[in-house]
Amino acid sequence: MSRHAQRSIRPMKGLAFIGVAAVLFAAVGIGWAAHNRRPINSLTSIVPLTEVAVGIDGPAPQTLDIRKTPGKELDQALLGNVYETLVGRDQDNNLVPSVAKGWDISKDGLTYTFDLHSDMRFSNGDAMDSSDVVYSLQQVINDSYVGAEDLTGIAQVRNPDTSTVVVTLSTPNPKLLRALSSRAGIVYDSNAKIDYAKQALGSGPFTLRTFEPGNSIKLVRNTLYWQQQSASSQVRLHYYDSADSMRSAMSDGEIQVAVLQPAESPSPYENNDKYNVTKGSGTVKVMLALNNGTNSIFSDERARKAARYILDTPSLVKSQPSASAPLGGPIGPLEPGYEDLNSLYPHNLSEGENDINYFSPAYLGSATFLVPEEYSDLGNQIAKQFAPTRFNLTMQVVNDATVRQRIGNGDYTMAITTMDGTDDAGQFADNKFGYQNGDTQQMYRNALATTNDADYQGALKTYAKAVSLDAAGAWLYNESSTVVTTKKVTGAPRNMTDQLLPLRDVLTK
CATH class of the missing domain: 3.40.190.10 (Periplasmic binding protein-like II)
Structure with missing residues (x-):
């Protein structure tokens, strides 16, 4: 063992x-x-009385029952x-x-x-x-x-x-x-x-x-904690309904730490010498979903590969302030089984055009391109990249709920969406996005049957590479995990802050 x-x-x-x-x-x-x-053993050291206020861009919990209430809050x-x-x-x-x-x-x-x-x-x-x-x-x-x-x-x-x-x-x-x-x-x-x-x-x-x-949650130091005591004696969590309201609270000194949404740009803070901006990595993956269903052009592997070649993912990453790193497959850098697959479909417009020219104009038809409102700029960038080709995109900007509903109903050709779980690559073995491939489904079953972590991660890599080679989707980038602090704050968390927010080491000097 x-x-x-x-x-x-x-x-x-x-x-x-x-x-x-x-x-x-x-x-x-x-x-x-x-x-x-x-x-209870006596404390071995005296820790100071300090307070820090943390702002979170998102809904405040209505209950503390973590046993029965879903949600990242x-x-x-x-x-x-x-x-x-x-x-x-x-x-x-x-x-x-x-x-x-x-x-x-x-x-x-x-x-x-x-x-x-x-x-x-x-x-x-x-x-x-x-x-x-x-x-x-x-x-x-x-x-x-x-x-x-x-x-x-x-x-x-x-x-x-x-x-x-x-x-x-x-x-x-x-x-x-x-x-x-x-x-x-x-x-x-x-x-x-x-x-x-x-x-x-x-x-x-x-x-x-x-x-x-x-509204808010107030935490205080647990003086009976069996490990290292918290740096701050008190932490207050405040919740804001918009990025602007949290930014105002930061400017007014109401909070010393601001936790941004994954898709939120840190640029409003970056040119202010009052703040430190820390961009880590999150597990939210932004992808261009391709409808693999039988009624879609992307039921054909050649069309899917054409889309992958047409996309200039590095340029898209540079244009999105919230992007952390480009992705070439369904597993992100902070997830088990990650492998850099960006080299599988490097941007090659000529190769993409050759593939798409295989199809007649009548067969290509018009492609419905769904874009959530918060990703409208990204959608415009993608539309520009497809413009020189024979893909005829009709872009529809709608709310996120509508995008997810229509993806579920198969009422789209392409759509910007997110994968926001840890180790959620298995959805490509579950007929998500209309994708069905018996070989990759068996690869995922093989991964689930492993008995140790090394074999599990190795099997996941095999599965993810096969899914990417089959161009089941076009994975664009991993979103950042961004935390802004005043200059006197130390110990703020860096990665995955939309899911976990460890505050033990956070201190305002």
């Missing part, structure tokens, strides 16, 4: 949890009765700040120790043994050990919390002692560790009695002080 942090994720159907309820409740109720309120505010997960993720989206300091995985991929840290506790003073992990997994699965669909194949969970948890699977799930680094892996206090809609109680570096639904 080998001990290491693996990169993996993906929901699977048909949850099997054989005999787990009895094992879970027995573990929680027997043997660890004395686990609650272990004596609660992940940003609570994951890694108030709640901790069994497995953690770093700023490059690699899996790292968290509540579990390490793990062993059997060669057949069916047994995961987690070795927990000792002397952990929740913010209310309750000790945290393996019984809380067992309880939490039981709650997630039996009560169908958000993320439960990712814990597929679990047959048994047991805790042979206070610092060990053993998870046994009926079938391999190479995405299990990544699932346990997200909501499905949150460790809850098995003895806590709180109103989760209005309260949050975890083992992270912060505790919840106040929550104003639809």
Whole structure:
């Protein structure tokens, strides 16, 4: 067996949890009765009283119930700040120790043994050990919390002692560790009695002080935190309904940190010497979806390849301030199985024209090009690149919901859309965008059947390259993760800030 942090994720159907309820409740109720309120060690250092205000461009949470309420807003505010997960993720989206300091995985991929840290506790003073992990997994699965669909194949969970948890699977799930680094892996206090809609109680570096639904959240330092104390004694999260209103708040000194939407340009801040602008990477991938359905010109592989050659992706990236890096396939740089595939279809207008000239004008017809309103400039750039060719584009700028609905209905030829999940390349094996290819579908099934991370990532690379070679879509770029701070702020997060916003190290000098 080998001990290491693996990169993996993906929901699977048909949850099997054989005999787990009895094992879970027995573990929680027997043997660890004395686990609650272990004596608290004295703090080894004194940390200063400081406050930082963070602005987020987006809707404010209406509830704090992270168990049952989907949406990235609660992940940003609570994951890694108030709640901790069994497995953690770093700023490059690699899996790292968290509540579990390490793990062993059997060669057949069916047994995961987690070795927990000792002397952990929740913010209310309750000790945290393996019984809380067992309880939490039981709650997630039996009560169908958000993320439960990712814990597929679990047959048994047991805790042979206070610092060990053993998870046994009926079938391999190479995405299990990544699932346990997200909501499905949150460790809850098995003895806590709180109103989760209005309260949050975890083992992270912060505790919840106040929550104003639809407005703000105030976090304060958890002085009982079992790891390094937070740099700031208090963090306030404010939410804004537009980029302009958040920028005004920043200018007026109401906030010291501004978290931009992935598609938002940082240029209004970049020429102001009052601010530092940090552009990291996100997991949002902007793509030109090609309708592979039988009624579309892009049902023909030659037409799809023509579109890939016509697109000058590097120029598009340069024209979009929010772009991080060009993409040549369905997996982004911060996702498992990433490989740079940009060289597969380099911009070659002559090659694209040769391919498209194979078709008669009547067969080509007119291509409906859907563009979400926030990507209208990008849409215009793409239309200009297709203008010299025999592609006859009719561009329609509509709202994002309409684009997604029409893609689902197959009512389009081309469309700008986003893939905004981590490890969501599997949608090309699920007939998304009308794409059907038995070979690539089998490649993805092979990836899901692997028993270790190295094989999983290798299989994903094989699958992603095949999908890209088949020109199932035209992936344009990875969007930035942009954070703006005043000059005195240090420790702000860099990557994936639309999903995770770790605030432990943020400090205003």
